Amino acid sequence: MEDDAPMDFGESNKDIEVAPALIAVHPNQESVAVAVGSDLRVFDVHGDCAISLVDDSSKGSLHKDSIRAIRYGASGKLLVSAGDDKLVKIWSTESWRCVSTVCSEKRVTAVAITNDGLYVCFADKFGVVWVVDLDGTDGQAVAKKKAAQLLSHYCSIITSLEFSPDGKFIVSADRDFKIRVTVFPNKPLDGAHEIQSFCLGHTEFVSCLAFVCTLEYPQGFLVSGGGDSTVRLWDIYSGSLLDTYEVGGKAGLLESNGREEECCSVITDLCTNQDGTLVAVAVQGLQEIILLKCSLSARSISLAKVVPIGGETFIPTRLEVSFSTGLLWMVTGVSNLRGFEYPSLARVRVISGLKSNADFLQNEPFVLEDNEIPGGRKLLEKLQGSISFDEKVFMAAAEALKTAMSNLLIKKQYSVEKREFRKKTRNDRKIKQ
Amino acid sequence: MLENKANPTFSKSTGLPRKRFYRARAHSNPLSDSHFPIPISPHHVDYSLHYPQFFPSSDQVHSTKKVEFADIGCGFGGLLISLSTLFPESLMIGMELRDKVTEYVKERISALRVANPGQYQNISVVRTNSMKYIPNYFEKGQLSKMFFLFPDPHFKEKNHRRRVISLHLLDEYAYVLGVGGIIYTITDVEELGDWMKACLESHPMFEALTVEELEADPVVKLLSSATEEGQKVARNGGQTFQAVYRRIQPSS
Ligand SMILES: C[S@@+](CC[C@H](N)C(=O)[O-])C[C@H]1O[C@@H](n2cnc3c(N)ncnc32)[C@H](O)[C@@H]1O
Numbered sequence: 046m047e048d049d050a051p052m053d054f055g056e057s058n059k060d061i062e063v064a065p066a067l068i069a070v071h072p073n074q075e076s077v078a079v080a081v082g083s084d085l086r087v088f089d090v091h092g093d094c095a096i097s098l099v100d101d102s103s104k105g106s107l108h109k110d111s112i113r114a115i116r117y118g119a120s121g122k123l124l125v126s127a128g129d130d131k132l133v134k135i136w137s138t139e140s141w142r143c144v145s146t147v148c149s150e151k152r153v154t155a156v157a158i159t160n161d162g163l164y165v166c167f168a169d170k171f172g173v174v175w176v177v178d179l180d181g182t183d184g185q186a187v188a189k190k191k192a193a194q195l196l197s198h199y200c201s202i203i204t205s206l207e208f209s210p211d212g213k214f215i216v217s218a219d220r221d222f223k224i225r226v227t228v229f230p231n232k233p234l235d236g237a238h239e240i241q242s243f244c245l246g247h248t249e250f251v252s253c254l255a256f257v258c259t260l261e262y263p264q265g266f267l268v269s270g271g272g273d274s275t276v277r278l279w280d281i282y283s284g285s286l287l288d289t290y291e292v293g294g295k296a297g298l299l300e301s302n303g304r305e306e307e308c309c310s311v312i313t314d315l316c317t318n319q320d321g322t323l324v325a326v327a328v329q330g331l332q333e334i335i336l337l338k339c340s341l342s343a344r345s346i347s348l349a350k351v352v353p354i355g356g357e358t359f360i361p362t363r364l365e366v367s368f369s370t371g372l373l374w375m376v377t378g379v380s381n382l383r384g385f386e387y388p389s390l391a392r393v394r395v396i397s398g399l400k401s402n403a404d405f406l407q408n409e410p411f412v413l414e415d416n417e418i419p420g421g422r423k424l425l426e427k428l429q430g431s432i433s434f435d436e437k438v439f440m441a442a443a444e445a446l447k448t449a450m451s452n453l454l455i456k457k458q459y460s461v462e463k464r465e466f467r468k469k470t471r472n473d474r475k476i477k478q
Numbered sequence: 479m480l481e482n483k484a485n486p487t488f489s490k491s492t493g494l495p496r497k498r499f500y501r502a503r504a505h506s507n508p509l510s511d512s513h514f515p516i517p518i519s520p521h522h523v524d525y526s527l528h529y530p531q532f533f534p535s536s537d538q539v540h541s542t543k544k545v546e547f548a549d550i551g552c553g554f555g556g557l558l559i560s561l562s563t564l565f566p567e568s569l570m571i572g573m574e575l576r577d578k579v580t581e582y583v584k585e586r587i588s589a590l591r592v593a594n595p596g597q598y599q600n601i602s603v604v605r606t607n608s609m610k611y612i613p614n615y616f617e618k619g620q621l622s623k624m625f626f627l628f629p630d631p632h633f634k635e636k637n638h639r640r641r642v643i644s645l646h647l648l649d650e651y652a653y654v655l656g657v658g659g660i661i662y663t664i665t666d667v668e669e670l671g672d673w674m675k676a677c678l679e680s681h682p683m684f685e686a687l688t689v690e691e692l693e694a695d696p697v698v699k700l701l702s703s704a705t706e707e708g709q710k711v712a713r714n715g716g717q718t719f720q721a722v723y724r725r726i727q728p729s730s
Contacts, residue, residue, distance in 0.1 A: 173646075197646035199609045200639075221610060222518070227649075236645065238682055239728050240653040243613040245519035284618075 063445045064111035064129070065313075065362035066378025066391040072121045074367040074419065076138060079428040080112035081391040082380025085126050087141065088424045095427040098136065100143035102189075107143070108132060111380055114167070118158035123179075125165055127153035133167050133192075135179070147177050147190045157206040157215070164233055166195060166215060168203035174217055176233045193234040196227050202454065205254040210265040214241055214281060218251035220454050224269055226281045242284030249273035250454040253314045259321035262341045268324050270312025272454060276326055276337060278346050287344040290337055292328050311450060314361070319368040322402035323349065327361040327375070329447055334361065334373065334396060336410065352396055352410050358439035359394055362446060371400025372419070373410075376428075379442040390442050391429050393418070514577070514605045520617045528602035529569055545569045545616065547623040548654075550608045550642060553706055555583035557627060558601040559590065560704040564696065565600070568622075571615075572603040580605035609642060612650050619656035623697070626674070628707035631667040643674045645681060652683040655725040660687070664701040664720040666711040671719025684723040692722060 067080040075091045083106055087096040100107050110129035117124050117138070127133040133147040133156065151169035158165050165177045175192035201219040208215055208229065215229045215237060224244035227237045249272030257278075258265030266287070267279040274293040277286055292310050311329040317339070318325075324346060326335040338349035354361075354375075361375040378391035395418045398410035415425055415432075426432060517523045525545070526533035532543050547565070549557050552572030561570055574580045583603040590598040604615070632640045643663060651661060661684065663674045678684045692698050702708045702718050711718060 194646075196649060199647065201610070223613065225613075235682075238649045238652065240618075240649055242618065243519075243653075245614065248518060 062111065062129075063379050063381045063449045064113060065446050065450075066376045066380070067112065067115050068363045068365055068374050068376035068393065069115045069117050069124065070365045070367045070372075070374050071117050071138065072119060072367075073369045074372070075121060077374060077393075077420070077424065077428060078115055078117075078124060078126075079376055079378075079391055079393065080115045080126060080128075081378050081389045081430070082111050083108040083128075083130070084380075084389065084430075085112060085115065086391075086428050086430070087124070088420055088427045090420045090424065093420065093423065095423070096141050098141050098143070100134070100146075102143060102146050107134065113152070113154055114156040116156050116158060118162045119160045120162050122162060123158060123165075125156045125158060125167075127156050127167055129153075133165065133177070135165060145177075145179070145190050147175075147192050149175065149192065154203055155206040155217075157208055159229070160208055160210075160212040166206055166233075167192070168206050168217060170202055172198035172201045172203055172219065174198075174203065174206065174215070174237075178234060194236060195233060196225070196237045198223065198225065204250065204252050204454070205269075207254040207256060207267075209267075209281065210256050210258040210263060213264075216254055216267060216281065218254050218269060220250040222247045222249060222251060222271070222273075224251055224254070224267070224279070226267075226284065242281060244269070244277075244279040244281065244284045244286065246277055246286040246289070247271040247273050247275065249311075252312055252454070255315055255317045255324070257317045257321040257324065257339050257341065259341055262321070265321075266339075266341055266344075268315060268317065268339070268346065270315045270326060272311045274310040274312065274328075276312060276315060276324065276346060278339070278344065280344075288346050290346045290348070292326065292335060311447075313450075314364045316364045316366050316373075318366050318371065318399045318401070320401040323399055323405060325364055325366060325373050325396075325399065327364050329450070330360060330443065332358060332360055334364070334375070336399075336405075349405070350410065352412070354394060354396075354412055356412075357392075357434065357436055358443070359392060360439070360443045361394075366399055368400075370419075371404055372397055372413075373399050377439065377442070378429075379446055382438070382442055382445055385435075385438055385441065389430075390434065390438050392434060392439070393425060393428050395419075516606065516611050517614050520613075520615055520620070523615060525569070528571070528604075529599060531596075531599040532569065543569060544620055545571050546621060547571070547625070548573060548612075548616070548621055549625040549627070551575070551626065551629050552583065552603060553579060553628075555586055555601075555603065556705040556709070557625060557700060558583075558603070559586070559598070560700050561697070562598050562601045564700075566597075567600070569600050570602075572601070573606050573608040573612075573615075574603060575605070575607055577605050609640075609647060612654055616654040618653055619659075621654050622656055622659045624651055624655060624659070624661045625701075626661070626663040627701060627705050628665055628711070629663075629670070631665070631670045633669070638673075641670070641673065643677050645677050648677055648681045648684065652681070652725055657725055657727055659725040660695075660697075661723050661725070662697065662701055662720070663722070664708070664718055666716045666718050668717070668719055671721065675719075675721040678721055678723045682728045683726060685726050687722045687724055695722075698722060 069078045076089045078087045113128035115126045124136040129152045131149045135145040137144045155168040168174045174195045176195040177190045177192045198219045201221045205218040218224045226241040228239040251271045253270045256265040270276050276290045278288040314327045324337040333353045336349045337346045373396040380389040395413045398408040546568045547570035549572040629642045665671045
């Protein structure tokens with residue numbers, strides 16, 4: 046009965062290792078980080094200079110395989126990077142040194158830092174979330190830390206980790222359509238055992254999570270995006286689904302070239318703005334950002350505006366809004382792209398005008414020209430590694446990412462014949478009655 | 479909810495149903511891990527199919543009656559059958575991974591219903607992987623009893639993660655059990671018995687029943703005698719190891 050045994054690690058496609066480019070923005074936009082493959086690039090916007098990261102614990106490259114998650118802490122003092130090399134690196138944003146390297150047993154898929162900056166949590170590919178105590182990581186000394194198990198999604202890939210705005214809950218999303226809300230305990234090293242709710246409603250993998258919170262609703266509501274082309278709004282206390290926005294009807298781009306079968310308008314990332322009025326959504330295959338209006342009093346999300354991203358093919362792989370400036374930072378890119386001169390590619394673009402609802406209503410959001418981006422050409426040179434690109438690479442990158450994502454997260458559908466065959470070859474069918 | 483935001487189920491270009499929506503909506507649930515259906519959430523389980531006498535018409539799906547007991551890895555269903563007449567007003571469900579075994583239990587229950595009119599209406603079975611989909615079936619605090627009788631031992635260290643009782647899975651069981659709810663475990667494998675006890679003992683949301691409480695609980699006597707596996711062990715004169723724990727409020 047191996048085929049039904051509860052082992053399902055989704056790691057069968059060893060050959061597909063392309064990883065999307067990632068972006069993270071310092072909470073006050075003092076710096077911006079981009080990860081492509083094993084390369085972590087940081088630009089100091091404040092000081093207007095490229096940063097060289099220093100890691101005394103490792104010679105040569107900092108990460109040895111694709112980075113899958115990067116994230117600043119709420120205070121901006123720390124940056125965490127982690128991924129396929131099973132290392133979680135914690136960087137001081139003051140010294141830009143690696144202050145701690147944590148070894149994971151498995152590849153790391155998501156990271157989060159508690160709002161008080163005391164703990165880093167990371168999820169591995171087997172569905173376990175780990176917690177590391179940052180005490181003693183004062184930004185100077187290099188510390189080797191050990192992680193403790195916090196919670197587990199049974200043998201599922203965790204795609205996203207998020208703390209609630211009040212820090213009471215840790216939310217984890219997985220490939221099995223599930224979002225789990227767990228009370229974050231006083232002593233996290235003993236594990237987080239009390240589940241507050243499950244947010245169930247997605248009909249495909251959940252790819253991204255973000256909190257919306259406002260002055261009236263400081264505890265916040267959760268928004269999630271998934272492989273089912275929907276963005277959903279949840280009450281995490283009860284796990285109730287409050288509203289669903291379906292992108293499916295909108296995303297016609299890839300369909301027009303007759304490849305409807307493959308098209309699934311996966312939501313690749315979403316993020317919210319500071320006053321909790323807008324959710325910016327990136328969709329696989331769409332060269333635009335969908336802005337949803339979020340009304341917490343009406344418990345609803347609805348389409349506010351679609352911002353097209355003109356110019357060369359630019360299908361964002363990750364998004365982050367800077368709360369302080371209201372700029373939406375977007376990256377597209379991929380590592381290990383085969384058949385091209387430059388196997389890794391990253392392109393950064395920025396949309397302005399998402400600071401608040403008032404800002405949004407007054408100033409139409411628009412895509413900045415490269416020279417209008419804070420940090421300008423210098424920033425782009427550092428984060429992208431180059432200034433100009435061959436158009437063909439972007440299309441190839443978008444295709445490669447789509448394939449990699451569906452291989453990783455979409456469950457195999459067996460045909461009837463195949464299913465029958467699998468049944469016949471199972472050895473648990475001889476039942477004694 | 480979202481029906482009027484254009485109809486995305488049909489392709490604009492061909493007018494045919496899009497495969498992905500067809501796949502997702504044709505069946506009550508698309509969460510297809512291997513090839514059994516999985517409800518999207520507990521609200522999506524139609525209990526009128528399982529307990530027709532308790533849910534005479536399907537618009538009473540929202541009736542307040544809920545499943546209270548779950549027998550995890552129920553095997554051939556012996557426990558459910560014993561419990562059925564002991565608690566005739568409580569709904570109970572068996573969860574079993576093997577499809578042929580599940581089919582057998584279904585037939586066994588139908589036959590009992592036919593042979594004993596009015597009885598065995600409160601028991602049913604679903605084929606599912608309980609290690610992944612418990613939250614898809616039960617709401618928070620819904621259950622008052624959970625049973626784990628003679629679970630597969632998975633001896634090898636690297637297979638311990640396959641055991642149905644583990645510290646992490648107990649988090650989910652604590653979630654679906656109401657405060658005061660009871661988890662019953664028994665095995666003939668001493669090592670597994672120690673393991674299950676150790677997990678329950680170290681979990682902050684469970685406490686052991688006292689000897690008096692165990693003696694007063696009529697269900698405890700069934701643990702070693704009601705199931706097929708239990709009877710086999712008894713026939714061979716095997717020893718059994720049980721651990722019975724109560725769901726408590728965690729101290730914060
Ligand atoms: C040794 S049998 C015991 C059956 C029954 N409880 C008894 O005492 O006779 C264990 C049962 O658990 C089932 N099982 C194992 N893993 C399971 C899972 N993840 N979900 C549901 N059932 C499972 C097996 O198919 C098997 O029927």
